């Protein structure tokens with residue numbers, strides 16, 4: 718199936734690993750309790766991906782980098798083998814890039830927590846709607862003082878100056894997408910089943926449902942691995 722779709726680029730939108738000490742009962746749920754070993758395990762999975770596929774990796778709030786946004790790339794101290802692999806591109810969060818001629822803005826999506834709790838009618842089951850509200854506001858994290866720590870940079874890298882053709886986020890572990898005017902708004906979901914923390918906040922993830930996008934037509938194929 719992967720070969721037939723001729724995938725050339727894989728983007729991983731952050732929270733590469735679960736980390737350690739993220740929520741109170743997390744330690745009981747972790748199979749690997751060392752963050753270095755978590756990154757090594759994920760690299761084993763990356764190594765199984767056909768070598769003609771380029772891989773982009775950005776950090777999320779579970780990753781080993783500064784929590785304040787914009788986030789620098791995950792440090793080499795934790796993922797040296799990723800930096801040594803020429804087909805892996807380690808980036809910060811957010812990322813604006815032209816991928817095979819398509820303007821893409823990728824953002825891990827931590828501000829979705831703020832948006833979903835602040836705006837009536839938003840929910841974790843339909844994150845694309847919350848993402849659309851960010852697109853319309855032209856800012857990836859428009860609420861100050863909420864759950865997103867913001868770094869005091871001279872330039873605001875979270876402003877959406879130019880509308881992308883694809884706006885990609887993750888964080889809320891739920892596959893969802895919509896098209897608004899000329900922008901495909903997509904949340905790429907997760908491979909993690911529901912944690913005890915997610916149960917408490919009533920977040921029902923959609924593990925193993927992954928979007929594949931044709932960059933010529935912006936059409937989506939949903940692949941299901943579970």
Ligand SMILES: [Fe+2]
Nearest residue numbers: 732777778888
């Ligand atoms: Fe996250």
